Amino acid sequence: MKRTRMLSLVIMSILNILLLAGCWNYREVDQLSIVAGVAIDKGIHEKYSLSVEIAEISGEKESETKSKTITVEGKTIFDAARNAISFMGKKLYWSHAKVVIVSREVAETGLVDILDWYNRDAETRGDIHILVSKGESAKEILSRKSTTEKVKSFEIDKMMENQKALSKTSPIEIWEITNELAAKGVGAISAAVDLEKSDGEEVPRVLGTAVFKGNKLIGFLDADETKALLFIRNKLDGGILAEDIQMNGIVESVSLEIFKSKTKVQPVVSNEEIKMKVSVETTVAIDEIEGTFNVIEDEGRKKLEKFAEESLKSQMENLIKKVQLEYGVDIFGFGTKLREEKPKAWESVSSEWANVFKDIKVDVNVKVHVKNSAMLSKPLEVGD
């Protein structure tokens, strides 16, 4: 008994050793070229042109991270990715990629091809950021010199991560956008990236939001609109509200830092009419007062809150109007909310949601609550 049991172990080890010669998926780390990020453009000869940024470390003691960008063309994304072998010998390793940048042109023709491969393949991961380039070329963005990180893609990834404190773009990961594309009653959005002049050099800046209709890009929102969008989507985790406040005829600015914000979207159905109620509750802190208004005392603070509430409200209403008129895509997810809360009402309108959305009435309510005034308890005083 014991003998046979041991022997089955032995057989297994023999098998192991015999088969060890062909460990199929065995690959050493140094044989991989680690993809850090990828930019997708329209190809010149083929359908797609893939610019892949590869991260490398070289040097022995003082090792240095470097990046290299190569451009490959192919009929499909996967074809292009495999074509890279004919350029560099090593197979590209996708699991550590951080960003995908899609050029405007490609985004306008449709995202599905790209997203499908990214979600289907086992090596690629869904939890990476997707950006749409405002300029013509996505490759340009990856090939610029990076400022803080050695690898451009990592830098863009950091930008997206730290957006939380800024809220001027909507970071979105591939699986999220895939879900949104598939879901009924919500339009897809993604972050936008553009080249901007800074210190005489053109560097990429992540700012604004790309709006999709179906899977096709139809336009962009600017930074402030993005903030309003994030408010409505309840995706806002931070950022600054710079408010102009008018008192006694003089205009001065106050910066409010957003600590916490909670948005509730509630569909109201009455007499076949669908109305959305958006109520925002924001907790902010005074972080900067340009001037000498006393907005800290009760009276001034109330005023400040009111100003902030109103400006936020108008921003949101403007955005909703703009989106309804210009794009006609429900990027706020009102439809989803309706489906979740009032499935019956949704059933009746789901087939023509796009049209219904255009005329939907939205009731925006904003409540701003000033929590503190940072380190100073009073505005600075200017003597004579």
Add this chain to the structure above:
Amino acid sequence: MIKRFRRKDSTDRKGRQTDQKNKSMTTLKESLEENIAAFQNIFSKNETLIIRRFQNKYLSAAKCCVLYFDGMVNTEILNENIIQPILSNDLTDKISSINLLEELQYKVIVSNNVKIVTDMDQIVSSAVYGDTIFLLDGYAKALIIESKGWKMRSVDEPESSKVVRGPREGFTESILINLSLVRRKIVNPDLKFKFREIGERTRTKVCICYIEGLALESIFKELEQRLDKIQIDGIIDSGYIQELIGDAVFSPFETVGASERPDVIAAKLLEGRIALFVDGSPFVLTVPFVIAEASQSAEDYYNSYIFASMNRLLRMSAIILAISIPGLFLAVTTYHQEMLPTPLLLSISASRQGVPFPTVVSLVLMLVVFDVLREAGTRMPTPIGQAVNIVGTLVLGQAAVEAKLVSAPVVIVTALTGILTLMNINLIGPIIIMRFFLLFGAAFLGIYGLIFAFILVNIHLVTLRSFGVPYMMNLTSVKNHNGQDVWIRAPWWTMTLRPKIIAAKNLVRQTTKRKKGK
């Protein structure tokens, strides 16, 4: 095949044994000179045999002789307590010469242990063991007078398991001293000792020790049966017996425990285990043995239970880590690179630049080198051992990395596993073997292979039994106080029951549950 060899061997050995028996089969005669000649015949070509003839000054019938082996006896006892009283006292007025031998035994010889013996075998073996044989002319009997007096190591701190807190005595090579060390700790008539001899040629004394009323009879019987089956010419150390009575012959895991510390043995006896003392070995065996014992240290029971539990947990997790770290590293770096954080992946990738060997090969290589160094270090005299360590760790490791033979992470992994292995000194052997097994699993199928290998190891462990007791006993049980002394060491006031199965007869360890020293 193995069986066949064994059978052949044993018949061979029997042949030799009978041969030896014939030689000593002569019986004692009445004539002194004939007896001496017989002994000279038995111990021919043995020049350590010393024969001293002497006679009482007053009683000519008291013509006698002592035989002993040079260096084995305490000559003081011999001179002052045996030879002198017989030689110089006036025996005529004290005793009758009718039953002279017994008279001498009762009235003259000053010794704590004197026996009249006629069996030649017994005489020979006691003489060899350091007793003195006393022959008297006209009697076909001999006296065996205890006079053992060879040099022995004193009771000092055991090298193999030192403690900061706790008793510092360790077993010696003498079985009697060892027994006394345990006896002193358990002052109770229920502590039983049962002697037997094992080894056709060495006649090694072995003592089964247990506490009546605690130890399971079935285990005791099983142990006796297994000891009966041993047919070997010599036992030099308890290790022989450990292997001969062990359950799983093909397993790297020990199913018989061994300890050098009397306090440990006493504690195990109190838990209902059975101890086996072997003469000539400072390591006392205990059965049954479960894997949880391998990571228990004597000190756990003397230190604060919180600290002890932490140490215990560290040791237990060290076992798991020492087995799995190389495999895990290999699996992650060669199959599942996505599991690594990106910066780490980049730096591992950089460190592997220019290294020719695959990671498996370099890992196996380094692990073997580490074991070579360990093996070399343990046998070396201390100063040289240090040198070996320095050369091994610093020079070899550093140079290997610099010469691009292996990558730096591999060295780190090796060193880490090495240290983790050494945390459980009792399990070094199994850990090293299991580690390679898991490593090959990982090399074969990545983390999945590792998990398969892990399950196989588990299956093996589950099938193991030590004297009928499951080897993995209590590892996951919490009922009936069974799990109190496995992953942690519970406070003493809660350990009111002994582990089941081992001490199924009497589970109660403490009758009252006392807390807070009230």
Add this chain to the structure above:
Amino acid sequence: MYKEQITDREAISMLLLFVIGSTLIIGIGGDAKNDAWIAGIAGILMALPIILVYSRISSLFPGKDLFDILTSILGKVFGKTVAVLYIWYAFHLGALVIRNFGEFINTVAMPETPMLVPMLCLGLVCIVAVRAGIEVLGRISTYLVFPLMAIIMIVQILAIPELKPNYIKPFLSQGIMPILKGGFSAFAFPFAETILFIAVFFSLKTKRSPYKVYFSGLSIAGVLILLLTIRNIMVLGDLLGRLYFPSHVAVSRINIGNFLERIEVSVAFVFIVGAFVKTGVCLFAACRGIGKVFNLTDYKPIVIQTGLLMIYFSYIVYDSIMEMRNWAFKVYPYYAFPFQVILPLVIWIAAEIKTRKKAKQC
């Protein structure tokens, strides 16, 4: 023959691992989309009465396994025919589990490795375990259940930041039919598969044990499966129905502070352990059945060959993963229905009649 005995705890662990094994990775109630969890509850509710039947059968014949029971109540010829059917079911089910595992490895981790290799490894491990006896399988379950539960719980907690509770709304959006369908498929896979445990429970100690084991094992497993299904829905949303291995993807979303991420492998551990126990039980049932049908004194000598056959069979059983998925959700519930419901009911009624008769005679 040495009498094998397992404790209640071992049996519960085994049942638990058996039920959650491959379910965790394939998921349940795919049709019902975000109502899959309701489908899960429906499946558990559907399983309860039949579990009662199983326990009753088991406890009516203490110390006897499924095949003994069959021959003793259905007669030699008919009993053996039904026994052959159950052997086939156990064999087939074991092969399906091995195949699931093979597909999982091949799709998720090692596309270049021939599928036979991981399947062979799993099969060999099972063979080793079953050869060592059901006791070993039971005991190893108790040891493996701990890391497994720990992993499930830790992953569950880590997934909390990724949860989006609104994905679970609206309830019953698709109507009741998909839920019933999903519930039925959850009933057939995995809950009612525990019919095979009647072949194992001969080794339980007491007569009451089958009830206890079935109910506590199933309730723990049911709660776990529900928790995981809810997690998957909340993490994946609509994507759920589109994935072959939803748990794997759901766990891959976990990202705690950029260092604790990509922990999908933990799911693989759970899957391997579960698949191991499930295949082991199937193999055991098949071997024991073959042993009983051929009147062998011991089933152990035939384990290796049966196991190898099972592995080969699993290799040829499907052409592709698409076929596997179609089979698992569409065909399997109907295919398994006779084995899981009809035959047990027949056996149960026959057994009741038989024992009543016996009681009257006494």
Add this chain to the structure above:
Amino acid sequence: MIFLVLIVYAVLILYEFIPLYKQKQWPEFAANAVLGVLSLTVAILLSVEVKIPSPSKPISNVITSVFGK
């Protein structure tokens, strides 16, 4: 591949069949032999890449024809 199969089965025969033969457990030996021959055939067929029809196709056909899709 086929050599590997043959080697493995040779080892299996050594450690499975011979002990059974020696202990004269004839029913076990017979059952094992039947299964062994079956599995050896399948293994050889697989190793020479013969396509063996799977029973799941007909079963699924029957079931879909009865219950519908």
